[in-house]
Amino acid sequence: MFRSTNHSIFNLKARPYNLLGIAGLMTGLMSFLPIHQETLEINLRDTYLVIAAPSICRIFAVVLLFLWSLYLVSDHLMLSRKLSWFHIVGTLLCLVFLFFFSIYKPDVPEVPMRYYAFTGSESQRPGFNISNLYIPVVLILLLAQLFFSINLTMGSIKVLFQKKTSDGQESNINLVK
Numbered sequence: 001m002f003r004s005t006n007h008s009i010f011n012l013k014a015r016p017y018n019l020l021g022i023a024g025l026m027t028g029l030m031s032f033l034p035i036h037q038e039t040l041e042i043n044l045r046d047t048y049l050v051i052a053a054p055s056i057c058r059i060f061a062v063v064l065l066f067l068w069s070l071y072l073v074s075d076h077l078m079l080s081r082k083l084s085w086f087h088i089v090g091t092l093l094c095l096v097f098l099f100f101f102s103i104y105k106p107d108v109p110e111v112p113m114r115y116y117a118f119t120g121s122e123s124q125r126p127g128f129n130i131s132n133l134y135i136p137v138v139l140i141l142l143l144a145q146l147f148f149s150i151n152l153t154m155g156s157i158k159v160l161f162q163k164k165t166s167d168g169q170e171s172n173i174n175l176v177k
Helices: 018-030 053-077 081-103 130-160
Strands: 039-044 047-052 162-164 170-172
Touching (some): 018 053, 018 081, 039 053, 047 053, 130 162
Antiparallel strands (some): 162 170
């Protein structure tokens, strides 16, 4: 039915960015399922923000579909498939971690769930605090986006400095004499 060619839209080896589109569609569809009623609660100084789980799913879906559309437009400018794989896998793993642990919090004993239950001795609480992993995961996510920028910039420079010869072959312009 489907041929296994490099030009097939389903060939993830040739087009790894389709993983972003698939993940974006799945996350978007998951946001409409009525199976989760969890919320993300954020305390910012005096402000208490509550975000519903379907809204977080939709935000992640929009981000993934945006990255997928960037790859669709700029695929011919990419320098390396390896950098694309690093970007895509890093982005997906970080977003899965952020989504899973922001919505489905593991049950940690002695964690106060009300504003007035917080005390000054939170840092002395025994056990592992999952919120300590958010900063490294966000840094890895930003590093993955840096891979995308480097890949696109260096690929654009490579395409810009290639010239066509009279017989239709491409040759590189020597930048250093």
